[in-house]
Amino acid sequence: MKNIFYLLFTMTCLFSCSNDNVLGEKTISKEEFGNKWPFTVSKGTLKLVQYEAENVNPEIIRGVIFEVDGKIYGINGTAKSWGKKLGYSDVNEIWADDTVEINKLVNAGVPRSNAGMKIEIGFVIDMGLKLANKAD
Numbered sequence: 001m002k003n004i005f006y007l008l009f010t011m012t013c014l015f016s017c018s019n020d021n022v023l024g025e026k027t028i029s030k031e032e033f034g035n036k037w038p039f040t041v042s043k044g045t046l047k048l049v050q051y052e053a054e055n056v057n058p059e060i061i062r063g064v065i066f067e068v069d070g071k072i073y074g075i076n077g078t079a080k081s082w083g084k085k086l087g088y089s090d091v092n093e094i095w096a097d098d099t100v101e102i103n104k105l106v107n108a109g110v111p112r113s114n115a116g117m118k119i120e121i122g123f124v125i126d127m128g129l130k131l132a133n134k135a136d
Contacts, residue, residue, distance in 0.1 A: 021049050026046050028127070060078075063076060075125055096118065
C-alpha cells in the first residue's frame with residue numbers, strides 16, 4: 001500500500017510540474033552579471049514553476065529552477081524540496097564558491113575546510129519569483 005501511495009504521489013508531482021506549469025522563464029548569463037554570477041556554468045534558463053498539491057494555496061508552492069543542458073536545479077527552498085521527488089540535480093553542483101570571502105576567512109585563521117562560502121544567490125531567486133508578473 002505504501003508503494004502504491006508513493007507511486008501515485010510521484011505521478012501527481014510529475015504531471016503537476018509539466019511545461020504547462022511554467023509561469024515564466026528567462027535566459028540569464030555570466031556575461032550579464034559579471035562577478036555577481038553565482039554559478040560555474042556560463043548561462044542557463046531561469047524558470048518559475050507552479051507545483052500543485054491538494055488543499056494548498058498554489059502561490060506558496062512556486063519554485064525557482066535553473067535549467068542547464070537539460071539538467072534542472074532547484075534554486076529556492078520550494079524547488080529544492082519538490083526537486084527531491086522530481087529528480088532535480090543538486091544546485092551545489094554548479095553553485096560557485098565565493099573565493100574572495102573564503103580567502104578572507106582563511107587569512108583570519110579559519111581552516112579552509114571550514115571556510116566554505118558560496119556566492120550570493122538571493123538575487124537570482126528574486127528574479128525568478130518576479131517572472132510570475134510577466135505571466136500573470
